[in-house]
Amino acid sequence: MENYIDLINAYLDQSLSESEVLAFENRLKTDTEFNTIYKEHLIVIKGIERTKTKLEINDAKANFIRGKRFKQVGIIIGILIFASLIWFLVSKNSAKNELEEILNFETEMIQSFDVSTDSIISIEGKKGTLIKFNPKDLEYQSKKPLKANNLSIILLELTNQQDLLLANAQTISNGKILISGGAFKIDIKVGDESLVLKKGKTISVKFPKNTNEDEMQIFYGKRNENGYLNWNLSEVQLKNEKHFTILCRDSIVLDEEITRAFGGVETMRQILKIDTLGFLSKNEIRLRFPKKLGFNKQKDTLVLLMEYIDSGSDAFDTNYEIIDTNQLKEIIEIYDERNRRGSNSSKSTSRINENYKSFYEAINISKLGWINIDKFSNEEDKITINLKNNLDFNLNTHTEEAYPEDSVWHQTYLIDNDNNTILNVYSSILEIPKGRKFTIISCCIVDDTFYLSRQVIKSNKADTFIIDYKKRNKSQIKSLLRLDTNSTEEEKPKQKRVTTANKEVEAIIIEKEVVDRKVSNKNNTISFFKSNNKEPQVIKVNTEEDFKITLREGTKISIPKNAFVNDKTGKEVSGEIDIQITEFYKLSDMLLVDLSTKSDDKLLETGGMLYVEAKKNNSKLRLSPEKKINIVFNTSGKLNMQLFTGEKNNDGINWKLDKQTKGIEAKPAQEQVDYLIMSNEPNSFTFQSVEEVPIYPGCENSSNAERKECMKEAINKFISRKFNTSIADDLTLTGKQTIRTSFEVDEEGNIGKIEARASHKEMAEEAIRVIELFPKLIPAKQKGKSVAISYYLPIVFKLEGETLDQPSITIKSDKAFIKTFGEKAISEIGNSDIERYTLATSNLGWINCDRFVNSKKKKIKYKVKIKDADGANVKMIFKSISSVLPSERINDNYSFGDVPIDEDIILLAIKKNGDKIFLGVKELKTKVISEIDLNFKEVTVNELKAELYKLNKGFN
Amino acid sequence: MSDDKIMVLFKNGKRNKAFWELYKLYPRIEKLILSKGGTKADANDVFQESLIILNRNLEKSEFKLTSSFYTYLYSVSRFVWKDNQKQFSKQELHNLKAEEVSILDAVLEEKKYQTAERAFSELGERCQQLLQRFYLNKMSFKAIAEVMQFKTEKVAKNQKYKCLQKAKDIYRNQFKTVQS
Structure with a gap:
């Protein structure tokens, strides 16, 4: 056994000779016992090897976990360092922060809306900003999808200088001064976390129009670390809204037929309920207002005002206004009109006055946060002014680098008195537009004492101004920041405001006022x-x-x-x-x-x-x-x-x-090329079609056909005799000249409605002159009744030379007008003749x-002395025609030159005395008179306008 | 780090570094095991087993990784876990795809080595050291004798033989119990 193992080891170590390996492998195939031993050996060795692999893996794992821990610890340490850094900065800037906190009233102006995320959201701010968006378009800043059920929308509407000042919102774009039409801040939050718009998504916002400045653009803003706003121009286009306005939230269409059938019991055909407030798209309008109402006129958006109430009363929801289609249309038009001209005082429209707002067209914005409607201030001459202060500190504070040692944190505003422009000041040397008036408001805290200064400067030349700080109580701040918002409308004496300014400044202002007064005395009405x-x-x-x-x-x-x-x-x-x-x-x-x-x-x-x-x-x-x-x-x-x-x-x-x-x-x-087609409403009968043609004097023949021929001939003769052909010579006309004319022979045989079409105005006019000279005819008859007919008459000349293709023009005569002037027949003509x-x-x-x-009326020299005229501007308005005559004034005598006698006129006088406007109106007939009292009464500008609008009715 | 780079690490024998990289995949494997009702410790074991199998396969010349490391480890882990739980149904085994069959084979093969390892771990510490030094560190008996203070090379060799035989005995017994 031991030998086997040595052999196997040697085999695995590859230390055997070639022949030995062959012998070994052969034995594995033949000797099953040896094979088993070998396999077992391998397994055990692999098992031993596993211990090594496991060690390696565990090592790697340990390393991996250590790395992860290290990262976490690193982040924690990083956060700690960062926090301590901020703490350091904050403690250093405590004075600055205190001041910022005192001066920024932004939080007071914030409006907060809590909404649910289950549908499209549409909200309206107090000043009319309308925001509409789909919550699905929002996400967290971390790109996580929005899952909350409730959102809060934070809206800030800064529509005037005062708001801008209180929210410390300066109007500057990378050094360029802006004129603001309102700054807005829109934030959408879940809890404390701000949401952002998904890429490519926008929210629809309609901003109120608060300014008459044109060409306003949209700017996106950002506050820097010192709280100063800077605005960057966006590519969003801003347009004035074109819209129609419906007065009421719910409209009811009265079914007139049924109402009449039931003896006046009002019966509704249709009740339209608009339950979504705000602005609607074209399609939404179509859905809400079926065809019957004829709303195909609307252009882009339709504003639906939610309230239809008298100011002061708030019971509106049960108070439906009953109107029929035509009335509704009419109202829409009135309001469209009103939108153009500002306030009006007609009875049906006054109710809406308070609620009516003018808007820009809804725009889609892709960024939340600060949004401004601005335009760049015109390029103007600039002057450099130097600011100093009575506390003798360095005003150069908030540069990018550290503050200079001798500086104190101060918050200084430069407010343009004539434009909606506010700037933060953080340097003692300023470049400002020349020749304007600015209010400088500055605050600072020195040794826990609060100082404030407020003064008006005029930038006539490069100069040094001293900010005169006075100790103030912090609680007074808001009132001290109060701007006189009317100051931009009219130059008013500003004596009171100057009290905090130093003497130098005071002198400048008083001087300015003297100049103003001189000018205004001289040309009061002109300036008006x-x-x-x-x-x-x-x-x-x-x-x-x-x-x-x-x-x-x-x-x-x-x-x-x-x-x-x-x-x-x-x-x-x-x-x-x-x-x-x-x-x-x-x-x-x-x-x-x-x-x-x-x-x-x-x-x-x-x-x-x-x-x-x-x-x-x-x-x-x-x-x-x-x-x-x-x-x-x-x-x-x-x-x-x-x-x-x-x-x-x-x-x-x-x-x-x-x-x-x-x-x-x-x-x-x-558009007519060859044959003359009259723009007049053609008569149903023509010379050719009528049963009995008119009878020209001398053509009282027996048959109709003969009369026809006779009349044609007579007219041709008449024209060739009377037409002044020298006109054609004067115009150096050549070749064949055709004047196509038409006229009407009315039921009484009078010639009227003459039109002539020729290559030259003079030719056409001459043709009309000649036709006007035609004698009175016996009128044409159809079935025995007198009728009016149209007569088409071409007048052809043959002159020497080539016939040229020439454009032609049409001239119309207005014989009827001349005839009836003074009998107020103008409106009749007006109706028939569009x-x-x-x-x-x-x-x-x-x-x-x-x-x-x-006018064929007799004329008189109209001259009148007006009581208490005081240099008033007096005009004569003719009630029957659209005419206004000015007057020439010598002291209190007003001369209007030659005017027709017995005309109904209105004398209208406007005079200005100081800040007061006086209006005098009197209706009378033109007659020789010597003196008249117009009963001047004092009016406001709006009252004056309202009086003038009243006159529009009789004038068209 | 890309799979290619990890592969290079394996090839250059920098297994430690390679395992470290692969550990980044662990959270996802852990999720899998947790979702199958395992514990974190189970997940740890399963992942370790997968890495061992991966490593072993990479050492085989005929093995080729056809998918990403993640996909491979995921499949292996799944099989290891299933095998541990003895959850394979016949139907399931019948329907396995070719790649899955090779993975299952590897898992089952590794089980034998696991048993051998367990057998080895039952040896005395000195035996373990001796075998590890000889088989893993490829030390000569002479060096082993010096380090482990055996009197002679021969004694070391004899001792090693006895230790190995013991391990084999234990393995054989354990394997039998596993089989039965």
Whole structure:
């Protein structure tokens, strides 16, 4: 046995010779006993080997576990070191923290909402911010999925300077100053853990619009270690919301038919309940409002106001408003209107006043936290000012490095008095925009004493200002941080506020006030009108493409590509430009900016005015000489309108007929190519189709056919005799010229509704002039009854030379208007005649779609002395036509030039005395009078506007 | 560390390092065993057994690892655990796939070595040391005699023979009881 083992060992050690190995392996095959011994031996050896492997494994395991422990211990040690570091810093910064805590009222403004995660969440902040999101789009910062059942949403709405100040939210983006339209903070939390949005997911937020500043952008913000916010521009586009507003949360559609059948017992056809508050998407609207309500008009979002109550009362949920489809539509339109123009005082709309808010379009944001609606402040001249303080410490504190030894932690704000801009100050040398007024508020804690300073500075030149700290009680802070939020609206005396400022500053301010007063005394009313400028609509246009847009009040504008050149250099501009357009269709709008309708000494009737300005990067543009802008005024029922361009100065505006204008085209005519199809509502009978044609004087033949021929001939003769062919010569026309005309012979045999289409305006006008001279006819008859007919009349000339293809224009006469002026028949024409004017202009600036008023009435020189006029701006408004006349003033005598006699007019006077506005209105007829008392009464700006809106009704 | 790198470690004889790397897979194997009703100690044993089997197979020239270490260790652990629990049904054994059959073979083979190891561990300490020195450390009888203070080489050799025979006897007995 022992030998076997030696042999096996030798075999396994491979120390046997080749022949011995062969012999060994042979024996394994033949000798079963030997084989068994060998196998057993192997197994036992492997068993022994296992002990070694096990040792190795255990070693490795021990190492592995040790490594893991070490890591854990390492982390714990790391945390401890970190914590102690923070503790160290915190204790060092205790003064800073105390001050920050005292000054930051952020927590007081926080609104918290607790919501469940089982559905889409939609919340509204106190100031109107609407947030909508799906909880499924959220996750923990560690990317773990959200499993909680409840969320809390933390919302901070800083919509004005005061809020920004109290929350220590400065408005700066990497050194560039911003003008804020509101800063917001949105945090969504589970317990204390903040959630983030999953990649690619967004939440929908609708921010209230708190500013009239345009071109606001979205910025995301971050506080640095010193608590200063910095904002970074995002790519999110912000647009003003276009929406319709429904007043009530629930609408009931009254079934009028059944109601009538039941003798007035109101019967509902449909009850619409809107139980989701907030803003709805197009599809949601469609679902909630079935077709019957005709909501196909809505554009992007529809705001559903949750309350429909008088302010002060809160019982609204049982108080359904009963409205039918049309009313609902009407209300929607009213509110759409209101949204454009601000407050109104009509009866049905006043109820909503308090609840109405203006919004930006809902946007999708991908980051939670600080969000700001801002725009960069314009590039301005800057000056450097130096700040010192009466406590003599170093104001250079919060640099990236350690604080200078002699510094004290202070919190200093620089607040722009005219813009919504707040900056943190942490350096004694500041660069600020020139020529503005700033409030500096600064606080610090020195030796446990709290100091505060507040003063107003004006940045006229580089200067040194001394921050004059005074001891204060900490509890007073909030009141000391109170800003006069009205300060941006009007320059008010700020004497009181200056009390804490030093003498130097005081002197500057008083000086400023004196200047203000002088200016305001001189031009009180002018400044009033200037301050009331209607907010223009700004349109971004890419100059490389033709562009068409319909403005808010219906004006359509089309701009060809590459139409603009720089006003100064004359070079063509490319890329995106801003076009600012203000529409004036309403009397109130015109009055508020001191517009009138007068061309030299002639009275105009307006079909709407526009003010157009084009800019690229704040440099003014004008139209390139070959290019024209097409404008379709939203005016109907007024014929023969022409284009006027205006020049505005302090005494009002004067309009001049635009000579370059190609003329006036009735819009539908543009599309007609060959045969004249009238834009007038065609009469059901024509000269060809009517049973008995009209009878031209001298054509009283027996048969209808003869009368027809006779009339044609007579008309041709008449035209060839009366038509002034020298016009064609003046225009150097050649070849065959065709003027296609049409007119109506009405039931009484009068000629009216004349239209002419020709290659030149002058030719068309001449044709109309001639047709207007036609004698009165015996009217056409159908079945024995007098009827109106249409008559189509081509007028053909053959001149020497080539016939050229020329574009033609259509001119319409308005004989009826001339005839009936003074009899207030305008509205009748307006209804039958839905026309809009396409005008092409090559000038920007003030543009007016007007016509001269050709009244056949006697005219008088209208001059009147107005009691207590005090330099008031007085205008004459014609009740029957859309005309406003300005006056010339000599002391208290106001002269309006020549005006038709016996016209119903309104005299409207606005004067400003100090801060007070006075309004005087009187309705009267134009007669020779000497003196009049307009009973001036004091009004607020809003009351004034409301009074002016009232006048809109009779003016169209 | 990638499987390839671990394989290199094995090839270079750096088993200690390789095992250390493979231990990173342990938590997942532990989960498996715990889910099957085992304890942490069971999991530890199972994983150790799997590593031994892996190691043994790697030493075989004909063995090729066709899957990742994790997959292999997972399967082995599963079989080891099942075998320990004697949970194999006939049906199950019948339906095994080829790779599974080879794993089961390895597990069953290893059981013999386990028994041998247990037999070995029943020897006296001196016997164990002697055998380990001779078989594992490949020491000569001369060196062993010096270290273990045997009078002569011959005495050491004789002593080793006796120890081995004893181990074999114990193994044979244990194996019989296991078989029966």
